Amino acid sequence: MKRHLxxxxxxxxALALLTACGGGGSSDQAGDGPQTLKVALWNYATxxxxxxxxxxxxxxxxxxxVEPVDILADDYAEKVTTMLAGGDSTxxxxxxxxxxYSRFGTRGQLVPLTDEAKKLDATKYSGLDAYDLDGKxxxxxxxxxxxxxxxxxxxxxxxxxxxxxLQNLTWQGYAELAKSLTKGxxxxxxxxxxxxxxxxxxxxxxxxxTGGDLLGGDYGFFKDQYQLTLDLQKNGxxxxxxxxxxxxxxxxxxxxTGKAALMPMGTWYASTLLADTKSGKTKVEWGVAPLPQRxxxxxxxxxxxxxxxxxxxxxxxxxxxxxxxxxxSSEAGATAVAKAGVTPSLQDQKILDAYFALPGVPxxxxxxxxxKPDQVVLEMPVxxxxxxxxxxxxxxxELIMTGEKSLDDGLAEMSKRVKNEVG
Amino acid sequence: MASTxxxxxxxxxxxxxxxxxxxxxxxxxxxxxxxILPNFLxxxxxTLVPVIASLALSFxxxxxxxxxxxxxxxxxxxxxxxxxxxxxxxxTAYYAVGHVPLTLAAALGFAVLLNQKLRGVQFFxxxxxxxxITSLVAVAVVWNMLLSPxxxxxxxxxxxxxxxxxxxxxxxxTWAMPAVIVASVWRDLGYYMILYLAGLQxxxxxxxxxxxxxxxSGWQRFWHITVPSLRPTTFFVLIMLTISxxxxxxxxxxxxxxxxxxxxxxxxxxxxxxxxxxGRFGYSSAVSMVxxxxxxxxxxxxxxxxxxxxx
Numbered sequence: 203m204k205r206h207l208x209x210x211x212x213x214x215x216a217l218a219l220l221t222a223c224g225g226g227g228s229s230d231q232a233g234d235g236p237q238t239l240k241v242a243l244w245n246y247a248t249x250x251x252x253x254x255x256x257x258x259x260x261x262x263x264x265x266x267x268v269e270p271v272d273i274l275a276d277d278y279a280e281k282v283t284t285m286l287a288g289g290d291s292t293x294x295x296x297x298x299x300x301x302x303y304s305r306f307g308t309r310g311q312l313v314p315l316t317d318e319a320k321k322l323d324a325t326k327y328s329g330l331d332a333y334d335l336d337g338k339x340x341x342x343x344x345x346x347x348x349x350x351x352x353x354x355x356x357x358x359x360x361x362x363x364x365x366x367x368l369q370n371l372t373w374q375g376y377a378e379l380a381k382s383l384t385k386g387x388x389x390x391x392x393x394x395x396x397x398x399x400x401x402x403x404x405x406x407x408x409x410x411x412t413g414g415d416l417l418g419g420d421y422g423f424f425k426d427q428y429q430l431t432l433d434l435q436k437n438g439x440x441x442x443x444x445x446x447x448x449x450x451x452x453x454x455x456x457x458x459t460g461k462a463a464l465m466p467m468g469t470w471y472a473s474t475l476l477a478d479t480k481s482g483k484t485k486v487e488w489g490v491a492p493l494p495q496r497x498x499x500x501x502x503x504x505x506x507x508x509x510x511x512x513x514x515x516x517x518x519x520x521x522x523x524x525x526x527x528x529x530x531s532s533e534a535g536a537t538a539v540a541k542a543g544v545t546p547s548l549q550d551q552k553i554l555d556a557y558f559a560l561p562g563v564p565x566x567x568x569x570x571x572x573x574k575p576d577q578v579v580l581e582m583p584v585x586x587x588x589x590x591x592x593x594x595x596x597x598x599x600e601l602i603m604t605g606e607k608s609l610d611d612g613l614a615e616m617s618k619r620v621k622n623e624v625g
Numbered sequence: 626m627a628s629t630x631x632x633x634x635x636x637x638x639x640x641x642x643x644x645x646x647x648x649x650x651x652x653x654x655x656x657x658x659x660x661i662l663p664n665f666l667x668x669x670x671x672t673l674v675p676v677i678a679s680l681a682l683s684f685x686x687x688x689x690x691x692x693x694x695x696x697x698x699x700x701x702x703x704x705x706x707x708x709x710x711x712x713x714x715x716x717t718a719y720y721a722v723g724h725v726p727l728t729l730a731a732a733l734g735f736a737v738l739l740n741q742k743l744r745g746v747q748f749f750x751x752x753x754x755x756x757x758i759t760s761l762v763a764v765a766v767v768w769n770m771l772l773s774p775x776x777x778x779x780x781x782x783x784x785x786x787x788x789x790x791x792x793x794x795x796x797x798x799t800w801a802m803p804a805v806i807v808a809s810v811w812r813d814l815g816y817y818m819i820l821y822l823a824g825l826q827x828x829x830x831x832x833x834x835x836x837x838x839x840x841x842s843g844w845q846r847f848w849h850i851t852v853p854s855l856r857p858t859t860f861f862v863l864i865m866l867t868i869s870x871x872x873x874x875x876x877x878x879x880x881x882x883x884x885x886x887x888x889x890x891x892x893x894x895x896x897x898x899x900x901x902x903x904g905r906f907g908y909s910s911a912v913s914m915v916x917x918x919x920x921x922x923x924x925x926x927x928x929x930x931x932x933x934x935x936x
Contacts, residue, residue, distance in 0.1 A: 279902070280901050280902065283689075283901065283902075283904060284901070286689075286690070287689040287690070305904060309688060309690040309691060310690065310691070311690055442774070442775065443796075444774045444775075444793055444796035445773060445774060445775045445776065447796060448769050448770075448772065448773045448774060448777075448794070448795050448796050449769065449770060449773050449776075450766070450769065589902070589903055590903070593898070597883075597884065597885075597886045597887055598886065600884045600885040600886055601798070601885055601886040604793065604796045604797065604885050606797065606798045606885055606886065607886075619708070622708070623707065623708060623709065
């Protein structure tokens with residue numbers, strides 16, 4: 203017996219692990235009675251569109267109960283990956299970014315939604331193309347974020363800058379404005395602009411506006427945008443990257459406490475500002491302008507990312523889950539999202555009107571132009587190399603921004619590493 | 626064994642005692658197993674099986690969903706040609722070489738200092754142990770604030786001393802690793818100090834008294850009595866420190882995330898990134914096997930060395 207104990211135990215343990223991993227997969231539909239759908243999402247309390255979608259869906263579908271599975275936003279991708287690896291059967295999964303989506307989709311973790319996607323009018327849905335994986339779709343977008351320029355109305359007024367100047371702003375004009383709006387010293391310093399530590403602020407902007415390829419391995423097209431940023435940082439008009447990074451400064455603090463006059467940021471930030479203004483957390487009077495451009499020809503090119511819902515292959519309520527996903531991207535869902543202060547994927551005039559009718563949303567001509575960009579380029583192209591390239595670009599971005607590497611060396615190193623390590 | 630009746634000892638013969646003894650031994654074996662079993666079950670399911678699975682995985686290409694594919698040594702080959710792996714290996718060694726001796730010296734120094742009969746010594750012992758029980762994330766965030774390049778108190782102090790260009794600490798490729806090491810020494814020294822304090826209590830006071838009578842100085846007493854008497858403690862501390870240094874993950878993940886660039890990237894972060902983030906469990910397992918072999922080798926060498934110096 204003693205001799206057999208160890209192998210028996212090991213075998214039992216191995217078996218237990220294997221069965222835990224291989225569970226799920228069957229889709230037995232519950233016949234009658236209310237079904238409960240579990241929806242994986244993040245920061246439920248502070249991300250208003252989730253509640254808006256779930257409440258809206260419940261009103262029209264009382265027979266399906268929706269239960270949010272709340273995950274911390276920063277851990278979302280890893281948590282969902284681990285859940286799926288363990289055979290979890292949470293019915294609906296929110297696709298936080300397109301890179302993760304393509305990974306889940308190509309690995310066969312999601313239920314195909316190609317027929318449902320083909321039914322949508324592609325001309326009205328911003329970001330639908332991003333979910334095309336060789337002609338197949340595994341998710342339907344319900345939200346589309348893109349980058350705009352937030353500005354502090356009071357600080358602009360104090361400096362005597364008319365808001366109309368922001369309507370057709372070039373990056374050159376942005377830099378000059380940022381320098382002129384910078385004032386104060388030490389703890390009371392107000393920066394002309396704040397650019398968050400993410401590499402996208404510089405790199406995705408450059409890629410979108412020059413047509414450069416982020417996966418290409420040749421990064422000369424970053425140069426102008428980096429030069430502009432480094433110059434502003436050296437000049438003191440921009441909080442140094444090193445300070446922002448080591449103190450884990452949040453962009454919300456910088457803008458909502460009036461420490462920065464201009465801030466390029468995604469449209470998602472508007473919903474935070476709306477909520478914080480309403481609850482009295484911030485007193486900043488804010489406006490939204492189009493993202494600055496390379497040329498002053500009036501055309502607006504920006505970058506962004508869509509967000510979508512997908513159905514888990516292990517779901518036991520596939521049909522109900524599909525109903526939920528379809529509803530979220532439909533006109534009713536888009537209206538609910540817009541009313542929560544978030545830009546939906548479906549963007550027709552009626553829904554934009556609902557958005558601008560919200561109390562507190564800036565609805566002047568500048569804001570209307572900002573919310574209707576001519577072109578929204580995907581923040582990071584989707585491919586099997588995306589995640590690796592993203593890692594390398596992030597590492598080299600840090601070195602350029604902290605001055606550890608000269609701009610030319612940094613760009614050369616990016617190209618070299620992407621070519622050698624990703625191939 | 627009990628096949629023929631002739632081998633059975635007759636009652637009353639001396640062999641019966643042996644039989645009872647065997648039975649008692651056997652039943653105490655069972656009692657022993659029943660004590661070990663719960664712990665062993667936990668160990669087997671949570672450590673042994675995953676480690677064996679990880680060894681098997683290192684020869685596979687597996688993303689945790691699709692069918693695993695046998696790739697032989699391809700993962701190890703990729704590792705050898707991967708610049709990031711070598712950078713992380715160098716950084717891990719750098720961290721260990723800094724962290725182990727510094728923590729050891731600081732823990733021993735404070736233990737000797739706080740082993741005196743002084744007023745308030747309890748307070749200082751508690752204060753030094755405090756970082757060890759504080760949340761690691763809080764430790765990392767506070768150190769990041771202290772070391773902030775522009776407004777951090779450390780650099781303001783250095784500027785006060787007349788240093789015009791103090792280091793950027795966690796934002797500089799040169800200084801990020803020393804900064805991380807300082808923070809980790811600060812955090813860990815309390816725990817090892819307690820171990821040393823326990824060791825110090827076991828040294829008989831007569832040894833010091835005799836040395837004092839013979840006219841040995843304080844330094845001589847430390848070097849010739851304290852250090853040799855603490856050898857078993859030092860050995861234990863050294864082993865624990867080395868193992869924990871090579872496995873370092875959490876502090877670096879929160880303080881620098883391996884940056885700036887790859888200047889503080891360590892092996893356990895590569896394992897995490899490749900496995901959990903990128904879903905390349907085969908490659909990730911291969912790296913973790915290499916880390917395992919490194920730690921095992923160093924530990925075995927330390928044990929051998931200890932045994933030889935004991936002779």
